[in-house]
Amino acid sequence: MTVTVSPGLAWLKAGDFxxxxxxxxxxxxxTVDTADGELARIDAVCVRLxxxxxxxxxxxxxxSYTPQPPIIAAPVRDLDYDEIYVATIMVRAGATSILASDITDQRLNESFCGLMRDGVTGIPTAQxxxxxxxxxxxIQTVLEEAIQDVQDGTTFMLRTIYDPSDERKDIFSELAGKAQKNHASTTNDYGIGDATNYGHLKASNAIDGTSGENDGVAATPLAIKTLNDIKVTTNPASMSLYVSSTGSDTTGDGTEQNPYxxxxxxxSVLPKHxxxxxxxxxxxDTAGGINISGFTGAKLNIAPKTSSQIYHMTGRxxxxxxxxxxxxxxxxxxxxxxSGTQVFTASNNSGITKVVNCGASTSPVNEVSPYGADNFAVLHVVNGYRVSGFGHAYFASFGxxxxxxxxxxNAPISQPFRAYNGGIIQILSTSFTQTTWASQGSVIVKSTGATIG
Structure with missing residues (x-):
């Protein structure tokens, strides 16, 4: 940490006259010495003879670090030295830089410096x-009051309009306190209202909407402001979360040191956008399955912590x-x-889902596939691994x-492909060889060089 001292002239006392x-x-x-992690101190910019x-x-x-809070050490003025302080620096505990607010100009302070008139007589600056x-x-008091008014709401910003007499009142608080509870409601004893009470409501109820008198309340400026204050959560930078067989969903926070x-x-903790x-x-390995729904924006990856290391889970x-x-x-x-399910499934207009070097095993169940897509979703399977126990390897339906x-x-499946009702299965690998497939009114597309049937 450093401070810069501007050019100047100082007068130092060498003797009585x-x-x-x-x-x-x-x-x-x-250069200012490194700050202590727990204790503050006050350093001085000292001109010394x-x-x-x-x-x-x-x-x-x-x-010095004692006492706390710290005090300014007195300048040395004896037969050996004469010191004046042009400024003092509050070195905050744990500080890594010096702020302008940490520096106090002491040039007018006669206890530490002061001004000279003729080399003998000083100019009194205490007053x-x-x-x-x-x-x-x-000035600081006025500014603090103004800032507090802004933080409290409308008392400062709308005073010239709603408080011309300077009574220092919050217009929303005043109206909320004087209005009836909610005479606009038709679901309780307040009824429909009449010429004297129709439409009266308490402003603070405008955003509750939970039950009884607060349900169905009309929008107010306060309700609209509250709605506008709700921010869409997102991730401002690339985000990493960690899952481990030794982690905890209760005490974990998703970091590498404390995984889920x-x-x-x-x-569940990722922002939807x-x-x-x-x-x-x-x-x-981890328990349960995976349900990824309602996400938009950039890419969502699920990968092993150690490259190419397979992890098992118990769900789909x-x-x-x-x-x-x-x-x-x-x-x-x-x-x-x-029966009738797929282990890795893309569904309902979802964006492209890519599964790489993934696999599944199950006991023999009718009409079960390791990979499937329906309702205009796309599933891209790269090096899909499968074993016996499936009715079909790849299943596509409804677009x-x-x-x-x-x-x-391995373990060949008698009917590896099944596509119907507009489902499409596309083979990209030129070395892929399969003898049979099942199709019900759909289209199966193959790349040049692939052998099917």
Whole structure:
């Protein structure tokens, strides 16, 4: 930490009837010692005369940590030294920089410096200092009152319109206190109202809307302001959350040091609108499944903490109603399947969902697929891994689209593809070979070089 002292001239006392002048023609940068983590101190910008060496010095005189709060050490003025303080510096506990508000100009303070008239007689500045301090304190009081008025609401900003007599009243508080509870309601004893009470309501009720007299209250400026104050939460930068088999959904906070226990918990704390990419890192197996719904914006990733490390979970993956890309990698589901379901599913107009090096296993259940898409969603499967226990490997329906890029499936499935009601299955891998598939009035597209049937 440093402070800069401007050029100037100082008069230092060498004896009872004579002195010396110390002149510095260039600005000087002085280093302030590192702050203590818990205790404050007051340092002084000191102009010092070493009478033994007949040398003038400009130094930072470090203050003491005792007592607390700190005090300014007295200048040394004896046979060996004469010191004056041109300024003092409050070194706050834990400070990493010096603020302008930390520095106090002491040049008019006769206890530390003062002004000289002729080299012998000083100019009295105590009264000037007192008056200046009083003026500054008065201005500070006025500013603090004004700031408080603004923070309290409308008392300051609308006073010239609603309080011309300067009674210092809050117009909303006054109206809320005088108005009837809610005579606009038709669901309670207040009735429809008449010429004298129709439409009366208490302003503070305008934003409750929970039950009884507060339901159905008309909008007021206060209600509109409250609604406008509600901000859409988002992530101002790329975001990372962590999940671990040793984590906790109760005491965890999603950091690498204190992870959650389930992927779904991490998903629940993400903002629904992603201004930047968000990644959930998984370390070890986790319980439950994944439901990703209602996200917009940037990309949502779910990946292993250690590159290429497979993690297991006990539930299925459902991605629906999103307007952002989603990518899940190295996830292996041990889902206890239900007939007619898919383990990795994109649904309901969701954006492109990409699953990379993922797989699933289940006990044999009718009409169960590891990968599926429906209702105009897109599922992009890269190196999909599957084992026996499935009726179909890839399933598409109602405008859903499954894109297959590579297939690591062992244990051949008799009917790996099923697409109907406008579902589309597209094969991108040129080495993909399969002999049979099932189709009910849909389209199955293959890339050049792929062999199907």
């Amino acid at each position: 004579w002195g010396v002048s110390a002149f510095e023609k260039n600005a000087q940068v002085l 070493d009478k033994n060496l007949n040398v003038g010095q400009l130094v930072i005189k470090k203050g 000037l200092q007192t008056q200046a301090s009083a003026i500054i304190a008065q 226990a389930t992927i779904q918990k991490a998903i 992603l201004s930047h990419d968000a990644t959930i890192y998984v370390d070890g 993956v459902l991605v629906e109603n999103n307007h952002c890309p989603v990518e899940i990698s190295y996830c292996y589901s041990d889902y206890a399947a239900v 859903g689209r499954v894109v297959v890029q590579g297939d690591s499936g």
